[in-house]
Amino acid sequence: xxxxxxxxxxxxxxxxxxxxxxxxxxxxxxxxxxxxxxxxxxxxxxxxxxxxxxxxxxxxxxxxxxxxxxxxxxxxxxxxxxxxxxxxxxxxxxxxxxxxxxxxxxxxxxxxxxxxxxxxxxxxxxxxxxxxxxxxxxxxxxxxxxxxxxxxxxxxxxxxxxxxxxxxxxxxxxxxxxxxxxxxxxxxxxxxxxxxxxxxxxxxxxxxxxxxxxxxxxxxxxxxxxxxxxxxxxxxxxxxxxxxxxxxxxxxxxxxxxxxxxxxxxxxxxxxxxxxxxxxxxxxxxxxxxxxxx
Amino acid sequence: xxxxxxxxxxxxxxxxxxxxxxxxxxxxxxxxxxxxxxxxxxxxxxxxxxxxxxxxxxxxxxxxxxxxxxxxxxxxxxxxxxxxxxxxxxxxxxxxxxxxxxxxxxxxxxxxxxxxxxxxxxxxxxxxxxxxxxxxxxxxxxxxxxxxxxxxxxxxxxxxxxxxxxxxxxxxxxxxxxxxxxxxxxxxxxxxxxxxxxxxxxxxxxxxxxxxxxxxxxxxxxxxxxxx
Numbered sequence: 001x002x003x004x005x006x007x008x009x010x011x012x013x014x015x016x017x018x019x020x021x022x023x024x025x026x027x028x029x030x031x032x033x034x035x036x037x038x039x040x041x042x043x044x045x046x047x048x049x050x051x052x053x054x055x056x057x058x059x060x061x062x063x064x065x066x067x068x069x070x071x072x073x074x075x076x077x078x079x080x081x082x083x084x085x086x087x088x089x090x091x092x093x094x095x096x097x098x099x100x101x102x103x104x105x106x107x108x109x110x111x112x113x114x115x116x117x118x119x120x121x122x123x124x125x126x127x128x129x130x131x132x133x134x135x136x137x138x139x140x141x142x143x144x145x146x147x148x149x150x151x152x153x154x155x156x157x158x159x160x161x162x163x164x165x166x167x168x169x170x171x172x173x174x175x176x177x178x179x180x181x182x183x184x185x186x187x188x189x190x191x192x193x194x195x196x197x198x199x200x201x202x203x204x205x206x207x208x209x210x211x212x213x214x215x216x217x218x219x220x221x222x223x224x225x226x227x228x229x230x231x232x233x234x235x236x237x238x239x240x241x242x243x244x245x246x247x248x249x250x251x252x253x254x255x256x257x258x259x260x261x262x263x264x265x266x267x268x269x270x271x272x273x274x275x276x277x278x279x280x281x282x283x284x285x286x287x288x289x290x291x292x293x294x
Numbered sequence: 295x296x297x298x299x300x301x302x303x304x305x306x307x308x309x310x311x312x313x314x315x316x317x318x319x320x321x322x323x324x325x326x327x328x329x330x331x332x333x334x335x336x337x338x339x340x341x342x343x344x345x346x347x348x349x350x351x352x353x354x355x356x357x358x359x360x361x362x363x364x365x366x367x368x369x370x371x372x373x374x375x376x377x378x379x380x381x382x383x384x385x386x387x388x389x390x391x392x393x394x395x396x397x398x399x400x401x402x403x404x405x406x407x408x409x410x411x412x413x414x415x416x417x418x419x420x421x422x423x424x425x426x427x428x429x430x431x432x433x434x435x436x437x438x439x440x441x442x443x444x445x446x447x448x449x450x451x452x453x454x455x456x457x458x459x460x461x462x463x464x465x466x467x468x469x470x471x472x473x474x475x476x477x478x479x480x481x482x483x484x485x486x487x488x489x490x491x492x493x494x495x496x497x498x499x500x501x502x503x504x505x506x507x508x509x510x511x512x513x514x515x516x517x518x519x520x521x522x
Contacts, residue, residue, distance in 0.1 A: 005402050019387050202383045205345065206444065207372035208400045294345065 005212075013219035023192035024224070030188040031228025031280065034181035035272050039236045041177055042268055045170040051256045052163040056130040059156050061137045063123040064148040067095070073145050074121045081125055081140055086132045091124040098122050120147050131160060178275070185228075186283030189221065193287035200291040210292050217284045225280030226273070233269040240265055295321045295452060295483045296342060301351035303337055303507070311337035312348060313507035319485070321451070324478045326494050327487040328518055329504035335487040336380075338504055339456050342485070343375045344368050356451065373401055376445030378455035382437045384429040384444075391416070391425040394443045401448060415447045419473055435466035442470065446477050453477060455486045459493060471497055494518040 017024045063081065065074045074092070081090050093101075098119045103110045125140065127133045133151050141149045193200075203213050241261050248258050296319040303312035311334040319325055327335050340346040341353055344360055353360045355371065363371060384393050391412055398408045416422045419439040429437055438458055445453055455474070459467035471493055478484050488494060494501060494517065501516030502509050 002402050004405070005399075008399060198383075199385055199387075202385055203396075203400070204369070205343070205372065205377060205379075205383065206397045206400060207369045209366070209369045212369075212400060 006215075009215045009219060012216040013223060016216060016220055017223055020192055020195075023195065027185070027188045027192055027224045027280075028228045030185050031224060031276050032231045034177075034184050035229050035276055036232035036235060038174070038177050038181055038275065039232050039268060039272050041174060042271070043236060043240060045174060046264070046268075047259055048170065049167060050259055052167060054257060055159065056163060057126075059127075059130045059133050059151065059159070061125040061127075061133060061140065061149060061151040063125060063140050063146055064150070065120040065122065066145045066147045067118060067120040069120065069145040071121065074123070077143060077145050078123055080143060081123060084136055084139055086128050086136060088126045088128040089124075090126075093122045093124065095119045095121050181275070182279050182282070185279045186286055189224065189280065189283035190287040193217065193284065193291070197291045200288065201294045204292065204294040213292060214285070214288055217288045218281055221280035221282070221284030222277055223280075224284075225276035225278070228280070229273045229276030233272050236272070237261075237265045237269060240268075295319050295323070295356055296485070297352075297354040298341075299352040299354075301341065301348045301353060303334075303341065303346065304349045310507050312341070312351075315351070315507070315509055317502070317509060317512070319483065322478070322481050322483055324474070324484045324499040325486070326499055326501045326516070326518075327485060327504060328489070328494060328501060331489075333504045334507040335504050336456060337507075339454055339485065339487055342452075342454055343372050343377055369400075373448065374450050374452065376448075376450040376453040378438070378441050378445045378453065378458045380457040380460060382429070382441040384437060384440055386429055389426050389428050390421055390432070390440050393429070393440055394447050397444050397447050403448070411447050412443075415443045418446075418476065419443045420469070435462050435470070438462060438466075438470060439473070442473055446482070450482065452483045452485070455484070457487055457489065459488060459490050464492065467493060491518040 063077070065077060069077075071094070078090050078092050081087060095117050098121070099110075099113060099117055102119075125136065127136050133156060134153065137149050137151045137153075140146060200213055204210075244258050244261050251257055296317065298315050298317045301312050301315040302310075304310050313334075315338065327338060329335050337346055341348055341360075342355060344363065348361070356374065358371065360371070385396065388396060394412045394415060395408050398411060403411070413422070416425055419442055421436065421439055421443065424432065424436065429440065432440065442455070442458065445455075453474070458474070459470055462470065467490060474484055474486065475497070498515045500514045501511070501518070503511035
């Protein structure tokens, strides 16, 4: 194709946006509204997903050593635990630390126990993959000097199940929403092109090749996608930053943390732009195809 | 220029629009195609530029066998043929000049050439003054002339016109016939389907009578030869 023809196609695609005024407006609105929905949903899901990660990562194993075990023995136990496959970290807490913690939670009366501390030293173990927690706990339980191994058996498994289900539900919802968006947008574009079916037919009859007809429509789809995604991109970027600025300071030390706006917003906006352009082009191609068979 | 061998066309609804057509049309001929409505005139014509394909039989245009033509080669066939449609088929959102120029843009002609050729052809059909008007601002005859201008602007060897004088008053029809005579005199082959008895009988050319999907009469210097 000659450069002159390509620039003609560019010119033609822009002209056509203007000539089809209301149809262009309808398509851009359809893209904008659906992408706004998809975008908001993705932002929500990604943040919930992060919360799920936080919850999962919070799962840890508490290994209580025999109260009679010497601190050397517990250190040795710590080293042995560290060597288990899949263990991310092992923190050592002395029996005094443990007691302080209990006193803090239950009140000063318990400081009486400081004279004769009944507690053992403790190890706090985190798994690299939270789902391995149970297996690791089982293994630690077989080691010497362990009085008790606690990780919330039963509860943890249930938690993982819930997180897993909510992740899947979120993914299905996003896919369903995307599908609806594609259907809605390509349908609107289809309507605008059907209105021009006769035009395409005439082009073909005077000897235009399929590409000659198609390219301006594809470009038009690109512009519709770009113009349609600008609004939702801006809206989500601004809204998320506002929400982040308002909420994040209040969420310090909470399990639920918002994702940092950078690069998160850039990623979401990039995705929206890509979807807008992709759906615009796809809708154009699907709709033009029908009329090219002249 | 045009050769048809045992051409047979049956539409999916069962209508047989071409029932064994054999014809030879030479370079530079002017041929009227007459016959009652529904006799198969339009199908006969549409098969020449592959808007319709025959169910069986062979069609050659300028030596090219249309049945061997791949889909992507069809545009190049159509560029050698100027078609004047019964319903004009103008692009409503383009003005007169742009409608005619479109046929040249499609074949990637240079802007200078486009300007020159379009200006010339608009002068030929007498529409120089209306170049910036849109189809809906023109009379039927004027739209017909735009359609003719578009069909001849890239100087095709063959011009096919389907009822180019249908629904036009006698004076306008005569004006349009003058244009066809002019381009025929330049050596262009012209195939013209028509119902216009006066024209066929006054401007004498070869006449093909199509009835029931067959060519039932083929006369040089013929007359409009059926009643109905």
